Amino acid sequence: MFILVILFIPFALSIISLFTPLEKVADGGLKLLLRQSVKDGGSLTGFIKKERLFGIINAFGYAIVLGISLLLTARILTPPYVIRQFGIFYIDALSAFFMLITAIIAFSASIYSIGxxxxEIEEAKISFHNTKVYYCLFNLFCFSMLLAPMLNNLALVWIVIEMTTLISxxxxGFHNVKESIEAAWKYVIICSVGITFALLxxxxxxxxxxxxxHVTSLHWLKMxxxxxxxNPHTVKxxxxxxxxxxxxxxxxxPMHSWLPDAHSQALSPVSGLLSGVLLKISLYAILRFVILAIPSLGYAFSAQLFILFxxxxxxxxxxxxxVQKDLKRxxxxxxxxxxxxxxxxxxLGPVAGIYAGLLHIFNHAVTKAFMFFCAGDTVKAYRTNNMNLMQGMFKIAPFTAGALLLGVFALTGSPPFSIFISKILIILAAFGGKxxxxxxxMLLLLAVVFAGLLQHITKIVFGNKPQNMIKIKEPLSTKAAVLFLAIFIVWFGMKVPVWFSGLLSACGKIISG
Amino acid sequence: MLTIIFLSGFLLSLFLMVVAKRITALVKTFALQSLFLSLYALYVAVLQRHAELLIISGLIFILKVIIIPRVILRIKRRINVEEDLGLTLNTQVSLIVALFLMYFSYLFISRIISFSSGEAMQAVAFTVSFTAVFIGLFLMIFRQKALSQVVGLLVMENGTFLAALAITGGMPFLVEIAIFFDVFIFVLIIEILVYRINRLFTHIDTTKLTTLKG
Structure with a gap:
């Protein structure tokens, strides 16, 4: 029942978004807007733009999705620890974990999308018609990412993951300019090659x-x-x-070459989803096969591959x-x-390594979405992705600048933020395993990354603002989305909640058998 | 015996693709290759009395022999793509590389199945399918036109399909149908993107898609 509701909401929203009469507003222009406001008793509410209204409905839908996925997680943590339904759904702790991440990031992205x-419409970068397309694709994208970890058939998981590529x-390529079409092309081609290998x-x-x-099905439990x-050789x-x-x-x-292009060219809410969830869903698929390989081959071979990549x-x-110049890249x-x-x-292997890795997946998803949302507003303010042209963010948009600064400390793993804990756990796991x-x-490279990121971001945040720039006001939705994610960053930085820790341990048990 | 004919036909079409210099030739060879794949599926279906494979064979024929080549050639006509494939490796070197790729696949497969046992046919089919996957990848890397990249990917897809057919009894039916659906959507999306690339760049040479770097 819960599963159906979770899946139904994004799907329904994507359908609704295609049929909402947003276009009429564009055609009739201001006249229609005015008439609308008269109909509403001449109050100001009539001036709420339709695309904004739809964004709010959308965010509300994802709030429900988030609530239900929390309920589902709670059910997974009590016996019998799995949910099986309709012959195609199979949810255990591992699925629930990835579903929860998707729900959280999708909710924040849907809030952020409103503003x-x-x-984008005010700046005439996209038309009203495209808003419909955007919300339709956004919802289908979230739908497929929520669906992937719930399925019990490994081939169906493969298909849904390929669908995420094609939808996103x-x-x-939403902006339909040279750079974004180039990125979309590389994205589709490279990921499709990858997914073909996965099929093999x-x-x-x-x-x-x-x-x-003698199992003639790709059903997860039977496998x-x-x-x-x-046969260990074949499995290898x-x-x-x-x-x-x-x-x-x-x-x-070294198969990453599509990633910087796609992440930098996508609309910022989508960049957050790509980085926060999409990458993790593929890791989920890898984990499932690693689990299948353990009984015959053991964990050592997978561990070597994990460490190599x-x-x-x-x-x-x-x-x-x-050496990077582009903020989103x-x-x-x-x-x-x-x-x-x-x-x-x-x-680094069970138990410590896997626990730390899973925790890091969650922390990174939240923090990176946070950063992409801030970066999205920064890019909007300066109208460029080039970091050399960005300066004095504090004097232009203090809230975003502050968030960006906090975010970079969180991202590089400084206390008291959440990534600090998972990074320490990973390093401890390395020492613990000798x-x-x-x-x-790892420590050396992390130090390099710390220095690089901090240098870039401080250059943006501090300094004098360019002459022609005036102070701007961030939309309320950005603040809401960023604050929502900040809660997780700070909360998990102080202490990993007991229930979450239980969920991670349950996942760890599934992986290490 | 028929298996050998279909498999060698498939293999031959791979080598023809490697030496092809024009897009039309490449696409037509792809159609030929898919025809062999479809016939092989038909043969397996009859041999193993597998009704579902009949449908698969029919789908391969409709989608990969008729529809997809037509779609690609239609794109080519509409936007006046140059016939030249833009070979970054000449045909002789390409052919040698392709032979090495085949040998490499043979080595790979011989680790899993022995070629001397009763499964020899299966081993050969797997080898051909691996060769197809690698040659598809090779075409994507060394023939840098948008359309040839698409054909390269479809060749890889054909290769994986051959591997699936070579497994006794084939893959579960639902899975194969879904993969077809997926290929279909992929081609649709690629078509849209190619038109967009053409409109924005006025060419579809992927060597020139170099704005995004670093």
Whole structure:
């Protein structure tokens, strides 16, 4: 029941958004707006623009989604610990965890969209008609990301993840200018190649399942029960394909090249979703296959792959962060860095590493969405992505500037923010597992990233504002979205709540068997 | 025996793609390749008395032999794409690379299945499918026109499909249908994007999509 409601809301909203008569406002222009206001008794409420009204309805929908996913998480934490429904849904702690992240980020992005989209319309960057398209795609995107972790069939998960790429391609290329179309093209092509590799991996998992374990279905539970009969050689090759395939979508280097383009060109609410959720959903898919591989192959091989790709991502991102000029690309590379960290954490193995990695997934999702929302407003204020042209943000938009500054400290893992805790846990896991070399490399690269990010952001925030700029007022929706995410950043920085810790431990148990 | 014919036809079409210099040739070879894939699926369906595979075979024929090549050629006509594929590696070198890719796939597969046992046919099919995946990737990297990248990806998709067919009994029916749906949507979206690229850039040469760097 709950599952259906969660899925129904985004889907219904996407349909509604296509059929809301927003266009009439555009055609009739001011006249219609005025008539509307007269009908409303001449009050000011009539001047609430329709796209804003729809944004509010949208955000309200996601508030319900968030509430229900919290309820669902609560149910997962009590026996029987799984929910199975209609023969296609299977939710355990791992699914619930990813679903919860999606719900939180989607809610904040839907709030942020309200102000962002009306601003885009005011600046005539997008038309009223496109608002409808935007909300339709936004909702379908969220729908597919909520759906992916709930499915019990690994092939269906594959299909839904591919659908997320195809849907979000239009959100990346939304502005229909050269750069964004280029980014969308690279995004679709590279991710589709990746996902084809992942399919090959799935086919080989299926091959060994049908040949060695006589399971002729990709049903998760059936596969899992038969997993110990799998042929380790086949599983090894299949895992490599899974890692390369889904790793492309997760933004692991060296398959990351689509990521900075797509993140920097997408509309800012969508950048938050891409970085906060989309990458993590691919990690979810990888985790599912790693779990399947454990009974026959053990964890060591997966751990090696995790560490290899993780270190690669850290190296690549550290280099590019130092020399970056574009604010949103800077954040995109920081996403690669964090995905690398999560990957290394998983590579450090059960129990400490996996716990830390999962916690880091959550913290990064929240913090990065926070940063993308602030960056979105910064970019709007300066009308450029180029950080060399940004200065004196404090004198233009104090709230965003403050948030940006706090955000960069949170993102680089300074206390008392949430990423600090998960980073410390990852480093402790490395020391605890006596992987000193990895810990050393990690610390060194993290220091580089810290210096790079801090230098870039402080340059934006402080200093004198450019002459021609006047002080601007941030929309209320931005403040609301940013404050909502800030709650999690500070709350999880002080103490990880007991129920959440329980959820993570349950996930850890599922992964390490 | 028929299996050998279909598989070698599939393999041959891969090498023809590697030496193709014009987009029309590439697309037509792709249609030929899909025809072999469809016939192979039909053969397996009859052999294993698998009714669902009949539908798959029919779908491959309709979608990959008829619709997709037509869509791509229509795009080509409408926006006056140059015929030249813009080879960054000449055909001789490409052919040698393709041979190496095939050998590489053979090595890969021989780790999983032995070629001497009763499963030899399956092993050959897997090898061909891996070759297709790698050659598809090769085409995407070394033929840098938007349309040839699309064809490269579709070749990779054909390769994975062949692997799925080579598994006794095929993949679950629902999965294969869904993958078809997915390919279909992919082609639609690519079509829209190609038109947009063409409108904004007035060319569809992906070597020139270089605004975003670093």
């Amino acid at each position: 962002y989209i009306s601003n 391609a239009f959100l990346v 991996g799935i086919i080989f998992f299926y091959y060994t399942a049908s040949k060695d374990a 899992y029960e038969a997993a110990r009969f799998f 090759i299949a895992l490599i394909f899974i890692f390369v395939g889904y790793g492309t979508k997760a933004g692991l280097a 993780g270190l690669c991502s850290l190296f690549v991102s550290a280099g590019f962060i130092l 800077l954040l995109a590379y920081s996403s690669i860095e964090h995905i690398g960290l999560v990957s290394i954490a998983f590579g 992987r000193y070399a990895i810990a050393a490399v």
